Amino acid sequence: MMKSEVALLYVLIIMSKGSAQSMKPRRSVFFSDVNLKLFKEPDFDGLSSVLVREDIGQLFIGARGKIITLSLDDITKKTKEINWIVTSKEKALCQMKGKSIEVCDNYITLMHTLKDGRILVCGTKAFDPTCTHLMFEEGNVTMEDSFVNGRGKVPFDPNENFASLVNGNTLYTAGSINFLGTVKSFKRHGRNSLMTEPIWSWLNGPNMISMNFAEISKHSYNKEDDSVFLFLTEIEYQSQRSDLRLSRVARVCKSDMGGLRILQRKWTSFLKAHLDCPFGDEGSTSLVQDVFFLQDEKNVSDSIFYATFNLNTKISNACSQSAVCAYKLSDIQQVLRGRFMTSTDSGHWVKHPGAMLNPYPSSCINDEMRAKGVRTSRNVPDSVLMFVKTHTLMEQIVTPITGKPLLLQAMAQFSRIVVDKVTSLDGQQHNVMFISNNSGWVQKAVWSGDDGLRIIEELQLFQDPQPIRFLQLSSRSGQLYSTTRTAVVQLSVRDCSHYTSCADCLIARDPYCGWDRRTGLCAAAAGASNLSMIQNLIDGDVGICPSSHLSKQIIDIHLTLDVAQFLPCSPDTNLPISWSFSGSILEPSPRHTLLSQGLILTPSFTDEGLYTCDTVEVVKGREHRKAVIWYRVKIGRRGGRYFSPHLHPYTLIIVSFGALGVIHIYKHLTQKSPNHVQSDHCGNDPGANRTTASRG
Known part of the structure; x- marks a missing residue:
């Protein structure tokens, strides 16, 4: 072999092993091998809301101009279709206002189950938001023929992000409330409606992400009021540039009634804090994408918010990265009981220097406050409410429970996350995360404080790379529902068929x-x-495990002396491989080039013998090796028998083209899975070389 070719091989070894790797899934299951059910119709698009109703076994899908119900057990069975379209006059009026024909339709963007079993449904209705109800009676879904104004409940624009939830019959929403989408508010609807103050210190160009309800009173020793948490991103106050954004968590109290004279019909309990998920280069910020709240039934303070983040690459030269961070409810509560920042007339935040007022500003009502005569927010003194109006941001930052991300991946864009609480045979509970990305893949991961995070597998749910818009989980039936804008997929989370031994x-x-x-x-x-x-x-x-006696199927191959040839090893997992020769571990050498998917062997006569490729997995310090393939190699001189029919086709390329063949193999191996597992070319440790972003 030429010296230049040998040098090139060593460059490839360095390239393939020198880059830091993001955490890899143990196994990758491609679309053709995933056991799933798919719902897709030619005229079905603009999917914009999903609702799981386990009590009636139905999956409600809101899309452009229609609502479809599917069987939870088998989504290929459509049980109902209700058309809710706009008239030609409504569409023309919408276009006259400068909107495109595509958005001048009725996109069903909100569906929530009310206390009486009806479903509140709202659509954008050609930039004229409208709401009504769905009813399920005697196995049939019908729509009420009465409609109400939906302005302030859902945005006018179907492409705008917003957040909402229903508690009992009370609707909470966070999004724009005007036609232009320039005014955004966090609102409670109903008889005693409340909203945020329309000033920058409360919300500054917010992008609403997720809303969650926490039953604080259920386990609170002093009967503290329940809370509603809103996750969002907003413009960093210090710069007033739209591309400099920070992640926030905000909170209001369920029983907030607004102020008596000050903050009338406004929240008196609105507080927010910087939500940090530390990864990326110095100066970069992480933007929250989705949040799942896993409430602890024994102690609500131990409940955990799981959140996906993407790096804000607009403000740095960092490569695309995504992460999952987890936050304990009690840690967020502690930050919200800390010291305040003060908003100034110049549009900046500074630390509040003064003494704390009594009662503590923006507190949720509890027994201690009730004992002092503060039974509702209307009993809070005006001096405290004046303080609340200009002190909505906390000084302390909310940090993840591990101090760093649970999961970090480069060249990925995470989108949605859901978490299932699974009880194993020994009675222990395990939190299993399902994390989607913008390429149609979902990762299944398990995290525990003792063992860290493991990505069990990743699944390609959609054949063509496309963003996953919604993830919904039915824990009772063990089904995961995933959607894009044009299709719905059903997957059993309890499918174990990929484990063959x-x-x-x-x-x-x-x-x-x-x-x-x-x-x-x-x-x-x-x-x-x-x-x-x-x-x-x-x-x-x-x-x-029961003893098994699997016979070795050894492949006999004949190689040519001093000619580089490729011995492939393709395990059904993403585990690292190890080669052994005649029972001894094979180390890299000028004649043995170890790659992630095989071995390039430039043989001498001493290299005749048995080659074994094993996957290597270390669990709690114990090494597990599993043989993937065996080769019995025999060596011949040039002019003799050169090739074996069992060899990888790239062997011929190496022999014929030398160094160019090696390059071709390397590109093939490193580009095997372009949509999911990638090398971390950022070379970052989670949280390393990164300072916390400005608190503003």
Whole structure:
């Protein structure tokens, strides 16, 4: 082999091993191998809302001009279609106001279940938001023939982000409230409606993300009022530039009634804080994309907010990165009980230097306040409410429970997240995350304080790369529903068919799966007993597996002396591989080039023998090796028998084109999965070399 070709091989080794790797999923399952159900119709597009109704077994889909209901058990079965379109006159009027024909339609952007079982439905109605109700009676879905003004409930523009929730029959929304979309507010609707003050210190160019309700009173020792949390991004106050944004978490109290004289019909409990998820280059900021609230039934303060973040690449030269951070409710509460920032006339935030007022500004009513005569927000003194009006931002920053992201990936754009609480056979609970991205993939990950985070697998839910807009989970049936703008996919989260052996089933440590002794298959553990099923989520010990005797299928190959040829090794997981020669671990050398998907061998006569490719997985300090393929190599001189029919086709390329063939192999191996797992060319440690962004 020429010296230049040898040098090139070493460059490839450095390139393939020198870059820091983001956390990889253990297994990648491509679209053709995913067991899923798909709903898609030719005239179905503009999907803009999703609602799961487990009580009636229906999935409600809001789209452009229609509402469709699908069976929760099988979404390919459409149970109802209700058309809700705009008239030609309404569409023409919308276009006269300068809007495109595409947005001058009725996009169903809000669906919530009310206390009486009806569904509140709102559509953009050609930039004239309108609401009505759906009813489910005797197995049939119908729409009421009465309609009400929906302005302030949903934005006029169907492409605008907004957040909403219903508690009982009370609707909370956060989004624009005018035709131009320039005025945005966090509102409570109904008999005692409240909203934010329309000033920059309350909301400054906000992008509303998610809203969650926390039953604080359920476990509070002093009967503190329940809270509504809003997650958003907004313009950084110090610069007033629209591309400099920060992530925030805001909170209001459920029983807030507004002020008596000051802050009438306005929140008296509105507070917000900087939400930090530290990753990326110095000076970069992370922008929250979605939030899932997993409420702890035993102690609400231990509840966790799981959030996806993308890096704001507009303000730095950093490459595209995404992360998942988790926040404890009690940590957010502690920040909201801390010291305040003061808004100035010049549009800046400074630390509040004065003493704290009594009662504590923006507090949710509790027993201590009631004992002092402050039974509602209308009993709060005017001096405190005046303070509230200019002190909405907290000095302290909300940081994740681990101090850094649970998960960090480069060259990815995370979108939605849902979390399932799964009980294993030993009675322990495990939080399983499903994280979608903008390329049609979903990752399944497990996080625990002792074991860190593991990405069990990633699944390609849509054949063409496209953003996933919604993720909804039915924990009762174990079904995940994922949508783009034009299609809906149903996936069983308890599908264990990709684990083909007992060892693979146990080492994966998937809380949903266990090895069924009776059937000899990896199957769903839900409802099974320890007598019939094996599961070990602690260290994946395969010693408890039944003994198996798999025969080796050794491939005999004939290689040519001093001619580089490629021995492929393609495991069904993303685990690293290790090569051994005649029972000894093979190390890199001028004749042995180790790549992530195979071995380039430039043989001498001493290289005849048995080559084994194993996957290597370390679980709790214990190494697990699984043989993928065996090669029995024999060496011949030039002019003899050169090739084996079992060799990878790229072997011929190497022999024929030398260095160019090696480059071709390297490109093939590093570009195997362009839509999901990528090398972290940013080379960043989560939180390393990064200062916390400005509190403003």
